[in-house]
Amino acid sequence: MVATEAAKPRAVVGPVVAGRKTGAGLWSNAAYRLRRDRVTVVAAVGLALFVVLAASADLLAQSFFRYGFTQQDLLNTYAKPDLQTPAFWLGGDEIGRSQIVRLLFGARISLAVGFGAAFINLTIGIALGLAAGYFRGWFDDLVQFVISTLNSIPTIFLLLIVAVLFSPGTWTLVGILGLLSWQSITLFVRGQTLSLRERDFVSAGRVIGASHRRLMFQHILPNVLPLVFILSAIDVGGLILVESALSFLGLGVHPPTPSWGNMLTNAAQHLSRGPWLVYGPGLAIFSTVLCLYLIGDGLRDALDPRLKQD
Amino acid sequence: MRLRLSVPLRRALVGLAIAAFVVSACAPAAVPPAAPSPAKAGQAAPAAPAAPAGPPTPGGRYIFGSFSDAKVLSPVLSTDVPSAEVWWRVYESLIKVDRNTGQPVPRLAEKFEFSPDGKGLIFTLRDGLTWSDGSAFSGDDFKFTAEAVMRSKKTVRKNIFQDIVGAREFGEGKADTISGIAVDGKTITVTLEKPFCPALTGIGGFGVIPKSVFGKYMDPRDPSKNLDDAPENTAPPLAMGVFKLKEWKPNDHITLERNDRFFGGKAFLDEWVFKIYPDATAVAAALKTGEIDAARVEPKDLEELKRVDSLNFFSFLAPGYTYLGWNQLRGGKEFFQSKEVRQALAYGLNMDQVIDKILFGEGKKMLAHTPPVSWAYDPEALNDYKYDPKKAQALLEQEGWTKGPDGIYQKGGQRLEFTLITNSGNRVRETLLQIAAEQYKQLGISVIPQTESFEALVDRLGKSKDPKYGDQGGHDYDAFILGWSLGDDPDAYSIWHSSQIQGGFNQVGYKNEVVDKALEDGRTNCAQADRKEAYKRFDRQLNEDQPYNFGFAPNTLLFVNKKFQGVDPGPFPNYYNGTLWNVEKWWIKQ
C-alpha cells in the first residue's frame, strides 16, 4: 500500500542482545542459522534470480529472445502466449511488444527503484539516527522534530504533491521516494544508539579515550547494522509497492520505460483484450515483495535467535 | 511485532498465496467471450434514429458516465468539457450549430443575420421565452451576459465579446454599458469594431445567464464588482434549458431535473444524471453492468462493449485531431525547417496502421487542419502521404542526409535525432509516442520518447523559451504529440497565423504568407462560399508544408442503452451538444 509506516510488516525488533562486542560472531552465527532456514534461503535465491535476470535483461533480449523492449509489431497486437516463440512466451501487449522482455527490463527498473530508494533512506536514516542518538541534545531534538512533522503529514499526500508538481523521471522518483521514507529507520537507529551508548563496551571505549567517530562507527554501528538490514529488506518491498501504486495513479515511472507497476496498470486497462498480460507483472511484484518480506523475517530470526520462542 | 514462520509453513505459504493470486487474476478471462451479435454487426456508422414504436412515454432517468467531474456550472467561468456538458443542459444560447455540419441554426433566436460588411449581427428572439421560474427571458439577459464576461476577472472568454464596440471600455469601467449591443424588444443588434466572421457562432452560441440572479453582483459604475465568486455559479437557481439543477455531490454525481418551461416543449425524461468515475475503464465497467445508461468510451473497450446486447453503439468523427508537432524554432534542430524532412516524417509513419490498431479503425487520417466533418472541409488535391518508407528515405537522401554506422541519418556531423514529448496519462498519445519512436527508428531517424505531466507540457508549450530562437517565439522542445479539440467555426487563426508564434498557439513556429492571408480572409469575408475557398487554400498549403504530422481524427465512440428512443447524435458542437441536441425528445421504452 502507499503508506510506508504501517503498510509493511512491522519488524519491531527487540533490544540488541548485550554482550556482543563486535559484529563478527553475530554474522557467522547468523549465517549458520540462515543456511539452515530453508525458506529464507529459497526466498533469497528467488530474489537473487530476479536480480540476475534484471541485470542480464539486455543480453537475454538480444541473444535469446531476439526482441527489444521497445520493439513493436503492430500487425501482431495482443499476441496470445506462444511457447514456440520465446519472445511471446508470455504473450504480447497492445502494440505487439514482448511481455517477457518488458518484464525483464521492468524488473531492472522496479528493483532499482526499490533498492535505490531504500539505499537513500538507509544512508540518511543511519547517519541521522546515529548522530541523533549519540550526540543527543539539540541535534536530536531537531531530528525528532523533523520526523514528527513529516510523520504527521500522510505520506501519500507528500508523494502526490511531489510527483504531480515535479513530474519526476525514474531517477528523480527514486530520490523522492528515498527522501520521503527515512523516518522509521532513523528512529530505529536512534533508539538503538541511545541504548547502546550506555552499554559497558561503549563506556569502556569512551574511558580509554576513543574518538566519537571510532565509538560511533566501530562500536555502535556494527551492532545496529544487522537489524537495520531487516528493516530495509521489508522497506524495499514496501517501496516497490509504492511505485506500483503511484503508477496506478499515473505518477510512477512513465512509459515507455517499463516498470512492473506501470505494466500492471497498463494490463488492467487492456484486460478485456489481453487478460494474460496481468499475470507477469502482478506475479513479479507479488513474489518479489514476498521474497523480501520473508528474507527480512528470516534475517531477524537468524540474527536474534532469542526472539524465536516457539 | 515479531513475524516468524516455520519452515514448512513458509513453503506452503509461497505456493498457496501465488495460487490464490493466479486464480483470482484468471477469473475475468474465464468467462467465454460471447459471439458478436449479428444484430449489431452493421452499426459502425451512426445508427439511424430508431423509429419510435408507439407514443412516447414520459418519465425515467438518463445516467451518463464520465471520468471527470464538472467544475463550475457557468458559461462565463467554465473551461472544461464536463462542466460545459452539464451547464449546456441548464443554459441556452441564441443560436446553435447543426450537429452534422457545424452550420449555425436557430435556438433562442428564431432568426439571425450577419450584415454584409461582417460587422453587424442581428438576432430576433422567439416569442414567449421564459426562465424556469416563469420570469420572462429578454435580450437584456444576453446583454448582461456579455457585460458579466467583460467585468469578470477569472474568465477566459473575453475574446468572444471584446471586439464588440464599447466592450473593452465597459470592462475597464469607462462606460456603464456596452454601447455595441442594442436591445429593442425581440431584436438584438450587435455591432463589431471590425469584421469578424467567427463572431456569429462565438457570440450567438454563448450560453446566456439570468440577469435577475447575477445582476446583484455587478454595478455598471464599479468595474471591481463581478460575479466571479457568486455561489450561483456552482448552483444555478434558474434554467433556460431542458433541465435544471437538482443536486450536485462533487466527485460523485450531478442530478438535473426536468424544466417544465423549456421553450421547445417539456422533456419526456424526468432526470438527467452525470455520474463520475475515476477512469475510462471504470466507466466501461459501469456501462457493462448497467449502472449507467450511456458514456463515451475509449477504443480499447469497444470490442467488449459491442458485445453487450443492451447497448446501442454510435460512432462519428469528432472535430479535432491528434498530431505530432515539429518545432521549427528550435536551436540545434533546424532540420525541422526543411519541408522535405517534414514530408519524410509524414511518409515514414504508418498512420493507417495506427488508426487500425490503436483506434481499432475508429478514426481517419488527417492531411491538414480543417476537420473532415466541417462544412469548410475540401479534400480535393490534398496529398494523402500514404505510408512509404522508401519515399521518406529518398526525400532525406535527396536533402543530403546519409545513414551513419548506427543506422541513423546524419548530415554534416549532425544526427537526425530529436526528443518527442507527450503528456502522461493519455493512453492513445502515449501509445502513438511509442509507435512513432519505433517506426522512425526503423527509418533511420532517432526519436527519444518522453512523457511529462499535462501541466508541465502546457507550461513548456506556452512559456518556455528556446535558447537560440526564444526571441522569435521559439520554445524549449523539439517535437510533441498533442491534440486539438476544435470549435464549431473553421477559423484557425490562433493556431496557424504567424502572428500567433509569439504568445499564441502556433507552437511550432510555422510561418507562411499564403496561410496567413487565407486565415485573414476567412475572418473578414463572411460569405460562406468565400470562407470555404479561403480554408481550402489554407489546408492545401498546410498539406504541402506538413508543419505537423497531422496524425488522425478520432471518432467519438458513444454507447447508449437501447431503451432510450430518439437518440440521434452528431459531431457538432464538440462533445456536449452533438449527442444531446434533442434530449427533450428522448423517451424510455419499457
Add this chain to the structure above:
Amino acid sequence: MATFALRRLIQAIPTFFGITLITFALIRLAPGDPLSLLVFGATDLTAEDYAALRRSYGLDQPIPVQYLSWLGRTLSGDFGQSFLYRRPVIQMIAASLPNTLQLSALALLVAVVVGVPLGVIAARYRGTFVDQLIRILSVAGHAIPPFWFGLLFILVLSVQFHLFPVGGMLTIGKGEWDIADRLAHLVGPVLTLSLVGIANYSRYMRTETLDILGQDFIRTAQAKGLRERTVLYVHALRNALLPIITALGGLLAFLISGSVVVEQVFAWPGMGRMTFEAARSKDYPIVMAVVVISSALLLVSYILRDVAYGVADPRVRRS
C-alpha cells in the same frame, strides 16, 4: 494527567507550523504556473488579462507574503476558494471528509474485529494448520498491491457476477439513508482498505498473545483453575489492549493514505480522490487545506493515543 495532555498539546504546536511550512514550500516552489491549466485553450488572452488573473488569485505577491497571508487565513479557518471548483474549499472538504472517515472508520473496525481474533486464534492454535493459514493470509495481505486487489474485486465480483456496484457511494435514485445500498457500495473499498490492517493486527496480536500466555499471571490464573477460554480472552486480551491502542495511530495515518488509492479505484467521493484530482490539476488551495487538515487530524490522533496510553499505563506519564 491533565498536565501530561497539555504538554503533549504544546509539543504539537511547532510540529503544526512545520507542517504548514513544508506544505506551502513544496507547492509553491514547484515548477509550473497554477494558472496555465486554467487558461489553456483560451485563445487571444492578452498579457494584461493574464496579469489581472494572477492578481485576482494573489499570485503576484512575494512568496513569503503569500505564505504568511495563507497561514493567517488558514488559522482563522478560511481555506480560500478552489481554483477549479470556484467554491469555498472548506465546503468541499466538509462534503468529502465524512465520506473518507466513514470508509476509514469501517476499515479500522474491520481490521480490529477481524485481525485481533485471528491473531489470538493463531496464537491459541500455534503451529497447527489454522495458525499457518492465518500467517499465509497475513503475509499475502501485505504483498498484494491494493489497487490490484480492488480492480480484481470489481472485475470479478462487480462486472462478471454483478454482486456489487462498480463504484460510487450510492445508486442513483436510492436515498442517502438506504443502508443496504450503502453497504453494498462499502464492501469493496472497506475490504481493500482493511487488508493490510487485518494482516497487521493478526500478526501483532499473535505475538502479543504468545508473550502474555507465557507470563506469570496467566499461569497463576490457569493454576487457579480458570477455564482456558476465559484466561485467553479476558486476561490476555485485556493486556493486549495497550498495543492495540499504539497501533491505532499509525493505522489511521495509513488509512488516510490508503484512501487515495482505494477511493480512486472504487470511485468513492472522499477526500483522497478529491485531493488526487486537485493535485493533478494544481488546485493549490484544496491540496494545501487537505494536507493541513489531515495532518492536524493525525496530530490529534497521536495526542489522543499518547494520552490514552498514559491512562492505561501510568509509567508513560512520568517519562
